[in-house]
Amino acid sequence: MLLVAQLAGAIVAGAVAIALHEVFPRPESLAWAALAGTCGALGLAALYRALAGGQMGIVAPISGVLAAAIPVAIGIASAGAPGPLRLGGFGIGLAAVVLVAAAGGGRASFRALALALAAGVALGGYNSAIARVDPGTTFVSLAASRTTAALVVMVLASVTRVPLRPTRSLIPPLVVVGCLDMGGNAAYIVAAQIGRLDVAAVLSSMYPVATVVLAALVLRERVTRLQLTGIAGAILAIALIAGG
Numbered sequence: 001m002l003l004v005a006q007l008a009g010a011i012v013a014g015a016v017a018i019a020l021h022e023v024f025p026r027p028e029s030l031a032w033a034a035l036a037g038t039c040g041a042l043g044l045a046a047l048y049r050a051l052a053g054g055q056m057g058i059v060a061p062i063s064g065v066l067a068a069a070i071p072v073a074i075g076i077a078s079a080g081a082p083g084p085l086r087l088g089g090f091g092i093g094l095a096a097v098v099l100v101a102a103a104g105g106g107r108a109s110f111r112a113l114a115l116a117l118a119a120g121v122a123l124g125g126y127n128s129a130i131a132r133v134d135p136g137t138t139f140v141s142l143a144a145s146r147t148t149a150a151l152v153v154m155v156l157a158s159v160t161r162v163p164l165r166p167t168r169s170l171i172p173p174l175v176v177v178g179c180l181d182m183g184g185n186a187a188y189i190v191a192a193q194i195g196r197l198d199v200a201a202v203l204s205s206m207y208p209v210a211t212v213v214l215a216a217l218v219l220r221e222r223v224t225r226l227q228l229t230g231i232a233g234a235i236l237a238i239a240l241i242a243g244g
Helices: 002-019 027-051 056-079 084-104 110-130 138-160 168-194 197-204 207-218 225-243
Strands: none
Touching: 002 027, 002 138, 002 168, 027 056, 027 110, 027 138, 056 084, 056 110, 056 197, 084 197, 084 207, 084 225, 110 138, 110 168, 110 197, 138 168, 168 197, 197 225, 207 225
């Protein structure tokens, strides 16, 4: 399933790059894109394996916070600490993600924790590396990153003997997921390049909040008090980060 989504993202990103007449990146930029693709594939593979164990309430916040915390640390180290309002927003935002995602928590096994930590570190590496590609090469770089990720997925599948071909009914939604994911990554790259890496990383890490809100509105899922607290915290965090 992961392979289909990565290939769909690569094809659409390549088509958009051609339509926009993007320039070809420097070798150094391509190297960052390839590193991002490798980290992304490893991170998603670990995340999906951990989620398959049924401990989403613990796995999601651990991996999500690490995926944001690593680029935040790099951003602060390279651009200096942001103002106190933004720092407060960072803390509240990361806490909000934990509250929203951990509402159904429980006791995690050592294997689930290890996979969640590995996923968070790898996805944090993706967020840090993909922001380093050359400006003006967003979609070319994403095509290179997704192609690398697809190759890594094929190697992983060969080693673990996991079948690569999903059922036909799953292919259309997987293509949509791959395209939406690619679009989100493109927005993240531009945000990180025109602003601060740490700001882009924290704001993009709040996607579980949007997921919970959409699930409540579209699927009529019940939202717990803990999740409502997290949603309110996310709104406050966005206001502090934007105002800082």
